């Protein structure tokens with residue numbers, strides 16, 4: 001099958017510090033890939049290289065190649081802003097624009113992209129909120145501030161905002177770690193639905209979550225603090241959790257370290 005993402009020989013630095021070294025992996029369209037591994041092994045850093053967010057950090061620098069379909073995201077003449085439209089991101093803490101209404105939060109990305117008629121915006125806002133399983137809860141309060149929603153609703157609002165611009169890929173960095181168990185399950189169910197339309201990459205500290213939501217799992221590790229994080233293996237989730245190829249993966253998932 002054609003790959004949606006094809007990373008090869010990727011290094012990422014903060015100044016002179018090599019945070020992740022020589023990462024290569026492929027990701028298929030309409031799949032969920034989970035990134036797991038101990039704190040500091042570079043999961044978030046790697047995730048942010050996939051939509052050119054890493055370089056926003058002062059000193060942030062990337063070597064290597066990230067192909068999104070036929071395009072190298074680090075090739076000459078590529079506009080990072082356009083990349084971030086194709087590869088959306090959802091963060092650990094729900095971050096709706098605090099002064100904006102529910103409606104305007106979802107419409108924000110579209111408005112940046114150009115002029116839309118009110119009726120077009122209405123359609124996209126409704127479709128995106130439905131897509132994020134939030135419509136029924138907010139349809140009567142579209143003009144109220146997004147920040148007035150519960151934490152779990154805010155996170156689904158952020159997902160609605162991300163999918164409104166129809167990205168190819170959705171990156172999620174521990175999207176449930178600030179949420180209660182019920183809200184977490186709602187997001188996990190949603191991920192299962194969204195993968196019909198989007199390619200999803202999720203960082204999670206929660207092994208059960210990785211096992212529940214993902215098709216593929218990538219285990220990252222680092223030899224010692226100060227050493228670069230590396231991709232140890234990536235395989236079908238079922239295999240990673242039953243019979244991984246590398247002992248360190250087995251040790252990590254069975255809780256012997258990390």
Ligand SMILES: Nc1ncnc2c1ncn2[C@@H]1O[C@H](COP(=O)(O)OP(=O)(O)O)[C@@H](O)[C@H]1O
Nearest residue numbers: 014019038039040041042043044045046057226
């Ligand atoms: N803004 C930053 N400046 C300098 N070093 C950073 C920064 N962010 C992360 N790092 C370092 O990069 C390494 C990888 O961090 P990170 O990607 O956050 O790991 P993880 O998400 O797996 O916990 C760590 O050593 C971390 O201290």
Ligand SMILES: [Mg+2]
Nearest residue numbers: 043044045203
């Ligand atoms: Mg992280």
